[in-house]
Amino acid sequence: MDEFAFIRDHLAKLAGPGSESLSDDCAWLPTTDGWQVISTDTSVEGVHFPKGMRGASASERAVRVALSDIAAKGAELIGIFVNLTLPKNLDDKWAIALTQGLSDAKNEFGAHLLGGDTTRHNGPLVITVTALGMAKTKILRSGASIGDQIWVSGPVGDAALGLKYMQGDVPLPDPTGADLFLWEEAYLRPVPRFDLKTEIAKLATASVDVSDGLIADAGHIAEASSTRVQLKANEIPLSETSKRWVGNDPKRLIELLTAGDDYQVLICTKPTAAKWLYDSAFTYIGDVREGSGVELIDRVGEIIPVLQSGYTH
Amino acid sequence: MDEFAFIRDHLAKLAGPGSESLSDDCAWLPTTDGWQVISTDTSVEGVHFPKGMRGASASERAVRVALSDIAAKGAELIGIFVNLTLPKNLDDKWAIALTQGLSDAKNEFGAHLLGGDTTRHNGPLVITVTALGMAKTKILRSGASIGDQIWVSGPVGDAALGLKYMQGDVPLPDPTGADLFLWEEAYLRPVPRFDLKTEIAKLATASVDVSDGLIADAGHIAEASSTRVQLKANEIPLSETSKRWVGNDPKRLIELLTAGDDYQVLICTKPTAAKWLYDSAFTYIGDVREGSGVELIDRVGEIIPVLQSGYTH
Numbered sequence: 001m002d003e004f005a006f007i008r009d010h011l012a013k014l015a016g017p018g019s020e021s022l023s024d025d026c027a028w029l030p031t032t033d034g035w036q037v038i039s040t041d042t043s044v045e046g047v048h049f050p051k052g053m054r055g056a057s058a059s060e061r062a063v064r065v066a067l068s069d070i071a072a073k074g075a076e077l078i079g080i081f082v083n084l085t086l087p088k089n090l091d092d093k094w095a096i097a098l099t100q101g102l103s104d105a106k107n108e109f110g111a112h113l114l115g116g117d118t119t120r121h122n123g124p125l126v127i128t129v130t131a132l133g134m135a136k137t138k139i140l141r142s143g144a145s146i147g148d149q150i151w152v153s154g155p156v157g158d159a160a161l162g163l164k165y166m167q168g169d170v171p172l173p174d175p176t177g178a179d180l181f182l183w184e185e186a187y188l189r190p191v192p193r194f195d196l197k198t199e200i201a202k203l204a205t206a207s208v209d210v211s212d213g214l215i216a217d218a219g220h221i222a223e224a225s226s227t228r229v230q231l232k233a234n235e236i237p238l239s240e241t242s243k244r245w246v247g248n249d250p251k252r253l254i255e256l257l258t259a260g261d262d263y264q265v266l267i268c269t270k271p272t273a274a275k276w277l278y279d280s281a282f283t284y285i286g287d288v289r290e291g292s293g294v295e296l297i298d299r300v301g302e303i304i305p306v307l308q309s310g311y312t313h
Numbered sequence: 314m315d316e317f318a319f320i321r322d323h324l325a326k327l328a329g330p331g332s333e334s335l336s337d338d339c340a341w342l343p344t345t346d347g348w349q350v351i352s353t354d355t356s357v358e359g360v361h362f363p364k365g366m367r368g369a370s371a372s373e374r375a376v377r378v379a380l381s382d383i384a385a386k387g388a389e390l391i392g393i394f395v396n397l398t399l400p401k402n403l404d405d406k407w408a409i410a411l412t413q414g415l416s417d418a419k420n421e422f423g424a425h426l427l428g429g430d431t432t433r434h435n436g437p438l439v440i441t442v443t444a445l446g447m448a449k450t451k452i453l454r455s456g457a458s459i460g461d462q463i464w465v466s467g468p469v470g471d472a473a474l475g476l477k478y479m480q481g482d483v484p485l486p487d488p489t490g491a492d493l494f495l496w497e498e499a500y501l502r503p504v505p506r507f508d509l510k511t512e513i514a515k516l517a518t519a520s521v522d523v524s525d526g527l528i529a530d531a532g533h534i535a536e537a538s539s540t541r542v543q544l545k546a547n548e549i550p551l552s553e554t555s556k557r558w559v560g561n562d563p564k565r566l567i568e569l570l571t572a573g574d575d576y577q578v579l580i581c582t583k584p585t586a587a588k589w590l591y592d593s594a595f596t597y598i599g600d601v602r603e604g605s606g607v608e609l610i611d612r613v614g615e616i617i618p619v620l621q622s623g624y625t626h
Contacts, residue, residue, distance in 0.1 A: 006405075007397065007431055010412035016392050016425025027427040029391070029445075032345045040443065042396045042430040078342070079329050083355045083396075083441045084320065092319075099323035112329025114340040114351065118320055121357040123436020128396045130353065130443050132342075 023224055024140045025069040025208060026133075034136040036078075039069035045087075045124035050166055054090065054125050055097030056104065057188045063105035065211070066129035067192035068263040072209035074200030075133035077109060082116040085126040109192060136201055143206035144225035144268040144288045151282040153193050153265040155239040156214045157246075157256025162187030170245075179241040190263035199280050204267035213258045215306055217266055218286075219294045225268075228291030233257075234299050235285045254306055257296065336537055337453045338382040338521060339446075347449040349391075352382035358400075358437035363479060367403065367438050368410030369417065370501050376418035378524070379442035380505035381576040385522035387514030388446035390422060390507065395429040398439040422505060449514055456519035457538035457581040457601045464595040466506050466578040468552040469527045470559075470569025475500030483558075492554040503576035512593050517580035526571045528619055530579055531599075532607045538581075541604030546570075547612050548598045567619055570609065 008022075015022045018029045026037040043062040045051055063080060070077055082102060086095075105111045114132070162183035164170040174180070193200075200207060206225055208217045214236065222229040236257060238246065246252040268288055269277065277284070296304045321335075328335045331342045339350040356375040358364055376393060383390055395415060399408075418424045427445070475496035477483040506513075513520060519538055521530045527549065535542040549570060551559065559565040581601055582590065590597070609617045 006408050007399075007412055011395070011415070011426055011429065011431070014412075014415055014419050014426040016419075016423075016427065018392060019425070019427045022426065022428060027392075027394070029427075036349075038394070038428065038445075040394045040396055040428055040430055042398055042432045042441070044398060044432050044434040047432060047434055079331060079340075081340070081351070081353045081443060082324070083353055085355055085357060085398075085439050086320075095319050099320055099327075102324070102327055106327050106329075110329075112332070113324055113327040113335065114329065114332045114342075115335060115353055116324065117353055117355045117441070118324070119355045119357050119360060119439075121360055121437055121439065123439075124434055126398050126432075126434065126436075126439050128355070128430070128441045130394060 020140060023142065026073055028138055034134060035138050037070055037073050037075045037133045037135050038130065039066060040128060040130040041066045042126060042128045044126050054094045056101035058125060059098045059101030059127060060105050061188055062127040062129050063102060063111050064190050064192055065263065066131040067109055067111060068190060068209040068211070070131045070133035071192035071194045071197065072207050072265045073133065073135050073139050074137065074197045074204060075135035076197065077111060077194065078132040078134055079114040080111045081114055081130040083128040084116070084118045086118065086120045087125055088120055088122050109194065139200065139204045139207045140224065141206055141208050141221050142224035144221050144227055145205060146227055146288055146290050147271065148205055148268040148288040149271055149274060149284055150218065150229060150231065150286040150288065151267050151269060151277055152214065152237065152285050153196055153281050155237045155242065156210055156262045156264055157242045157259055158183050158186035158239050159190060159261035160256060160259030161242060161245060163261060174241070182239060182241050187261055190261065192263065193265045196265060196281060199277065199282065200265065200267060203269045203273040203276055205270065206268040208266050210262045210264045210266055211260050213260045215257050215294050215296065221266065221268060222292060222294055228289040229286060229294045230289050231286035231294065231296050233296050233304055235283065237283045250304070258306065333453060336455065339386055341451055347447060348451050350383055350386050350388045350446045350448050351443065352379060353441060353443040354379045355439060355441045357439050367407045369414035371438060372411045372414030372440060373418050374501055375440040375442050376415060376424050377503050377505055378576065379444040380422055380424060381503065381522040381524070383444045383446035384505035384507045384510065385520050385578045386446065386448050386452050387450065387510045387517060388448035389510065390424060391445040391447060392427040393424045394427050394443040396441040397431045399431065399433045400438055401433055401435050422507065452513065452517045452520045453537065454519055454521050454534050455537035457534050457540055458518060459540055459601055459603050460584065461518055461581040461601040462584055462587060462597055463531065463542060463544065463599040463601065464580050464582060464590055465527065465550065465598050466509055466594050468550045468555065469523055469575045469577055470555045470572055471496050471499035471552050472503060472574035473569060473572030474555060474558060476574060495552060495554050500574055503574065505576065506578045509578060509594060512590065512595065513578065513580060516582045516586040516589060518583065519581040521579050523575045523577045523579055524573050526573045528571050528607050528609065534579065534581060535605060535607055541602040542599060542607045543602050544599035544607065544609050546609050546617055548596065550596045563617070571619065
């Protein structure tokens with residue numbers, strides 16, 4: 001038995017009003033003038049971030065990842081709860097760095113603390129961040145319709161290369177080190193796209209943040225919306241650095257499109273919304289079609305086979 | 314350095330509006346007709362509940378403990394988020410039992426799921442429950458005034474004896490086993506006192522749930538309210554079973570008053586509220602005085618020395 005799947009299936013039966021049957025990135029609670037959105041994410045050392053990454057980077061990244069769900073809904077941030085379960089052997093240096101990471105996230109995104117809990121155990125660092133936001137409009141994974149366009153808020157794949165580099169298994173693309181910094185930043189300090197909240201709130205019919213990989217997250221939209229998502233491989237934005245790493249190797253391209261951790265926002269919009277988006281950070285990368293699943297097509301519309309659709313921790 | 318205290322002190326600096334400076338049991342977010350209250354608790358196997366207690370009991374208890382904070386504020390429950398971090402070696406039996414525990418808590422208290430996250434790691438079971446409620450009135454730890462009376466919603470100490478028994482170190486008081494069942498129930502299935510929400514919301518000037526021990530939690534009220542709390546030892550309710558265990562041993566009495574995990578509600582009220590409370594579950598156990606700290610007095614007003622004021626996990 002896959003207990004993991006078992007538990008998820010069983011938890012779904014316990015879902016109540018506001019939970020969206022646990023099928024969205026957030027819970028949606030009605031308020032007098034919109035919606036309160038709440039998302040919670042647990043990051044575990046050695047699973048969601050490398051073993052030993054216990055300091056400022058671990059806590060700051062955990063907050064940014066949780067905020068990303070709120071930002072992807074075009075919502076404004078209210079605040080966060082942070083539950084820290086600390087390894088018994090956490091030393092002074094890490095303790096100072098952990099709080100520094102939370103402080104940095106507060107300064108950059110206004111992620112002030114509403115509450116939390118600090119515990120210790122005989123195990124790895126576990127950080128749960130619960131983020132609250134306020135949205136005017138309800139934008140689910142399930143709102144896409146046939147004929148909608150698909151847009152992404154920025155390059156994908158850099159974070160995956162950052163993680164590979166941190167784990168020591170990526171060849172250097174640039175001996176100056178500039179590329180490595182970009183990749184590492186993308187992994188360690190993903191940017192919740194609060195800067196795009198006006199466009200998202202106004203134009204998105206569906207949205208999701210790219211946490212599991214572009215293809216997997218597009219798949220979440222396809223599944224929740226009972227549609228097929230068609231992505232144009234050559235339109236998907238990559239950083240110059242990552243383009244150099246991909247070169248002409250289609251396997252490397254697929255690797256980046258199926259890698260997670262970028263936390264860009266994927267939105268679906270009516271085609272009439274395009275005129276508002278061409279001058280924005282968003283890039284048009286595909287369309288919502290009849291059917292199911294995700295397909296990746298090349299320049300002439302041929303389907304590119306994709307084996308692995310997303311990252312499983 | 315005590316990193317634990319260090320982190321808490323530093324987290325307090327990151328607190329924002331609604332957090333009550335992290336000094337209350339809940340965050341308080343204003344709504345159009347009252348307050349949204351939110352509390353989050355992390356329970357760790359081997360720290361907050363015995364190692365190996367991974368099944369229905371662990372998850373049901375974690376939910377009940379989190380709900381208790383909401384109930385202690387006289388609030389109604391909206392729902393819960395559950396973040397499970399599962400040991401790698403969790404087997405089928407435990408997985409089924411875990412979800413059963415959550416299901417039981419849902420059926421008994423309407424604790425339906427709003428969301429959550431399920432992860433795995435190489436460590437003990439970690440359960441974070443974040444509970445949301447709606448309150449008409451804001452009742453903090455800090456609302457007590459000199460002259461207020463102190464009331465508790467039921468017997469204290471049973472849960473501590475339940476835990477002792479589960480850990481194998483309490484002599485049997487009753488060979489029929491009935492007492493052990495009461496104690497174990499008190500530990501495993503503490504009751505969030507939603508049944509008292511009308512009285513609490515209408516009458517309490519301050520409230521707290523008894524999680525760290527009656528004396529420690531009375532101390533939280535004293536500290537937050539800048540007052541002294543005087544508790545009458547002989548008025549504090551104990552179950553018949555626990556009374557038999559205490560006998561004439563004052564050390565045993567102090568042990569129960571400084572033991573946590575009962576999740577009864579301690580409220581402060583104006584003396585004029587007494588007429589509404591005599592017929593309720595609440596028992597009058599003391600008074601709020603000028604000064605600071607908690608003192609325990611005997612039948613003739615002499616101070617009973619108390620060394621250990623609460624449980625540190």
